[in-house]
Amino acid sequence: MTGSGGASSVEVELTFDVDELTTLPDWTGLPGVAHVAGPEHRDLDARYLDLADVALGRAGYAVRRRSGGPDEGWHIKGPRRSDGGRLETHWPLDDIDGAVVPDAVAAAVAAIAPGPLLALARIRNARDAYALTDADGGLIAEFVDDHVQATDERRGATSSWREWEFELGPAAPTDPAARAELLAAATDAVLRAGGRVAASDSKLARTLGL
Numbered sequence: 001m002t003g004s005g006g007a008s009s010v011e012v013e014l015t016f017d018v019d020e021l022t023t024l025p026d027w028t029g030l031p032g033v034a035h036v037a038g039p040e041h042r043d044l045d046a047r048y049l050d051l052a053d054v055a056l057g058r059a060g061y062a063v064r065r066r067s068g069g070p071d072e073g074w075h076i077k078g079p080r081r082s083d084g085g086r087l088e089t090h091w092p093l094d095d096i097d098g099a100v101v102p103d104a105v106a107a108a109v110a111a112i113a114p115g116p117l118l119a120l121a122r123i124r125n126a127r128d129a130y131a132l133t134d135a136d137g138g139l140i141a142e143f144v145d146d147h148v149q150a151t152d153e154r155r156g157a158t159s160s161w162r163e164w165e166f167e168l169g170p171a172a173p174t175d176p177a178a179r180a181e182l183l184a185a186a187t188d189a190v191l192r193a194g195g196r197v198a199a200s201d202s203k204l205a206r207t208l209g210l
Helices: 103-110 176-193 203-208
Strands: 007-017 035-050 062-067 073-080 085-091 118-133 139-152 157-168
Touching: 007 176, 073 103, 085 103, 118 203, 139 176, 139 203, 157 176, 157 203
Parallel strands: none
Antiparallel strands: 007 085, 007 157, 035 062, 035 118, 062 073, 073 085, 118 139, 139 157
């Protein structure tokens, strides 16, 4: 995606399946976390695009236009890396209805797998976000409680579920051992609350049955 003009970052997150009535985890004692703020409610609406043969999705990529939330815009997410992260490239929204794919996004997708992009799925999400910060206010991680309504545009099939995500922030430890300790502690807190490690790699994969 060199030359695409988008802003890139590496996203490191854990995803968990959870029942509708499960209570939220207790983050007390999580390494480095001094404060938990929230929830901040966000209504997200994402439309996913792919080639007719779903080549991007099968290769681990996701192309979407999402409105709502602090990072609304066009996104391309890459395959999961060996360190668990995914490279995400972001462009701001530049049209009203989202019917036209911006040239920069189309060019970045063509560099991965050329071909016309088609509507693949729509995922709407009622999200409550919590900021886990250190003593200086730095964001160690964001925890989100998602209530998802998804449509597979190819089949017209709809589904809904609840899931949790725990995503590292800019103040998260960079040392591999300390980072692994934090992620392990977060997983333990979720499992104790009644959550489960997600069966699907992403919301899109779950929507499409990939």
